[in-house]
Amino acid sequence: MENAYSYQRRLIWALVSVAAGILIAGFWNYHLVDGFGRNIVSGKTIGDSAELAQSFSMNGYGFGMLFAAVAGLAATFTACNCVVFSMIPSLTCSNGQSPVKTALRSLLVFSAAVLLISAVYGFIVGLLGKAYVEQLNVREVRLLQAQITFSLLGxxxxxxxxxxFGFLNRMVRRLPERLVLFFSSTSAKAGILGVFVGLFSVGRPFPVFRDFLTYAVASNNPLYTAFVMCLQGLGQIAVMVVLMVLLAYLFRRKIISWMETRPHQPQLVSAIALAAGGAYFLYYWGIGRLFDIGSWGFKLGWY
Structure with missing residues (x-):
C-alpha cells in the first residue's frame, strides 16, 4: 500500500477512519442494538434470558447448549462484533489463490482461535464457580471488565x-524477514482476528451473555462450561462465516480480478476497518467513559 498511496493520502484515510469510529462511538445506541439481541433473537427463541439464567436444575445440560448458541447469535450485531465484518475482504483475498480456498482456510484458523480463547475462558470461569460469576455480573464490575478489555483491544x-497503513515500516524493517512474512500472511491475520473475537467474550457486558454465563457455571463442571462457551463463540461468528463463504463463492471471479488489478485495496479496506474499530473501542469503552465525554445521543436527548 506504501507504493499505491502517498503518505499524505494514507494519513488522511487513517484520520477519517479514526474520526468515523469516534463518531459512531459517540452516537452508539446500545439500548437499540442490545434490545434487538435480547428481545428478538433471544426472546423469540428461548424466552427471557434473565429468568432462564437460574433454571439449570430444571432445564439441564442440553438446554445449556441451545442457550449458548442463542447467546452467541444475539451478540452478532453488538458493537463488539460489527467491525469483524469489515475484515472479510482481507480474509478472502490472497494473490494467486482461489478466494473460496482462501476463505475456507482463513475461517478454519479464525474459528480455531475463537474456540481456543472461548474454551480457556469458559474453563477458568467454570473452575472459579457461581460465586465468582455473580461478582462479575455486578454492573460496576462487568463494566470495568469491559472497559479494560475493549480499551486494550482498541x-x-x-x-x-x-x-x-505502512506508518511503522521503519520499525518493521528491523524485524526478521521470516517473522514479517508470517504475520503478513492471510492465515496469521485470521488467527489474530480470531483471538480478538475470542476475547470479546471476556469483556462483553451484554445481558444475554451474562445470563448464559450464570446458567453455564451452575453446572459446577468446568469442562461443560468450556464446551458451551465454545458453542457461544461459534454462535457469535456464524453469520460472518456464512456471509464470507457466500461472498467468496458468488464473487470469486471479481475478487480474483480485483486482486490482479488493485492488490492494495483489500489491505486499505482492512486498515480502515481496524482504525475505525480500534478508535471505536478505545473511545467508547476507554476515553469516553473515563472522562464522561461519550453517549452523545443520550446527552442530547435523542434517545
Missing amino acids: IAMLVWAALS
Whole structure:
C-alpha cells in the first residue's frame, strides 16, 4: 500500500477512519442494538434470558447448549462484533489463490482461535464457580471488565491499523524477514482476528451473555462450561462465516480480478476497518467513559 498511496493520502484515510469510529462511538445506541439481541433473537427463541439464567436444575445440560448458541447469535450485531465484518475482504483475498480456498482456510484458523480463547475462558470461569460469576455480573464490575478489555483491544487494533497503513515500516524493517512474512500472511491475520473475537467474550457486558454465563457455571463442571462457551463463540461468528463463504463463492471471479488489478485495496479496506474499530473501542469503552465525554445521543436527548 506504501507504493499505491502517498503518505499524505494514507494519513488522511487513517484520520477519517479514526474520526468515523469516534463518531459512531459517540452516537452508539446500545439500548437499540442490545434490545434487538435480547428481545428478538433471544426472546423469540428461548424466552427471557434473565429468568432462564437460574433454571439449570430444571432445564439441564442440553438446554445449556441451545442457550449458548442463542447467546452467541444475539451478540452478532453488538458493537463488539460489527467491525469483524469489515475484515472479510482481507480474509478472502490472497494473490494467486482461489478466494473460496482462501476463505475456507482463513475461517478454519479464525474459528480455531475463537474456540481456543472461548474454551480457556469458559474453563477458568467454570473452575472459579457461581460465586465468582455473580461478582462479575455486578454492573460496576462487568463494566470495568469491559472497559479494560475493549480499551486494550482498541489500542491493539490501532497499532495493527498503523502497520497496515505502512506508518511503522521503519520499525518493521528491523524485524526478521521470516517473522514479517508470517504475520503478513492471510492465515496469521485470521488467527489474530480470531483471538480478538475470542476475547470479546471476556469483556462483553451484554445481558444475554451474562445470563448464559450464570446458567453455564451452575453446572459446577468446568469442562461443560468450556464446551458451551465454545458453542457461544461459534454462535457469535456464524453469520460472518456464512456471509464470507457466500461472498467468496458468488464473487470469486471479481475478487480474483480485483486482486490482479488493485492488490492494495483489500489491505486499505482492512486498515480502515481496524482504525475505525480500534478508535471505536478505545473511545467508547476507554476515553469516553473515563472522562464522561461519550453517549452523545443520550446527552442530547435523542434517545
